[in-house]
């Protein structure tokens with residue numbers, strides 16, 4: 001099984017070569033919402049989350065990067081993840097999406113019950129089930145599902161201390 005560090009090392013290798021990734025990651029000198037109108041879309045998933053104000057940015061990011069594979073670590077009620085999926089669907093991209101979470105909570109944000117995942121499934125499965133998967137797992141246990149270098153966009157929104165423990169590698173992203 002791959003360790004998280006190996007996964008991040010892959011990402012580091014890729015980010016060391018901007019040319020290999022392509023012009024989409026070149027510095028953006030100006031940004032116009034008219035170039036990425038998806039960021040003005042009405043979000044279909046609005047539940048309590050600190051991510052609500054980032055939704056337009058998240059949707060624009062999908063349009064700019066057009067990732068082949070998107071993985072989110074830490075999904076909770078799915079505000080960020082559903083925004084990504086909504087953008088993928090409305091932009092008619094071929095992106096495969098994966099959300100990884102124990103859906104149990106953590107020491108930072110608190111613990112919760114099975115109703116959170118059940119509610120998200122009701123929203124998600126019908127709208128996005130043909131290109132997206134909700135994987136109920138710890139981050140580490142889910143890693144062996146992904147080939148090295150196969151993730152184009154990794155959104156890390158898990159336990160802050162967990163992110164802190166891996167900050168050396170995350171900084172290289």
Ligand SMILES: C[S@@+](CC[C@H](N)C(=O)[O-])C[C@H]1O[C@@H](n2cnc3c(N)ncnc32)[C@H](O)[C@@H]1O
Pocket residue numbers: 048049050051073074075076077078079080081100101102103104105106109137138139140157158159162
């Ligand atoms: C801050 S919330 C995610 C918020 C979400 N992105 C949103 O848009 O509202 C963090 C989530 O990470 C999950 N989590 C934390 N550590 C984890 C781990 N090691 N493995 C799997 N899930 C984890 C928790 O269950 C929690 O649901």
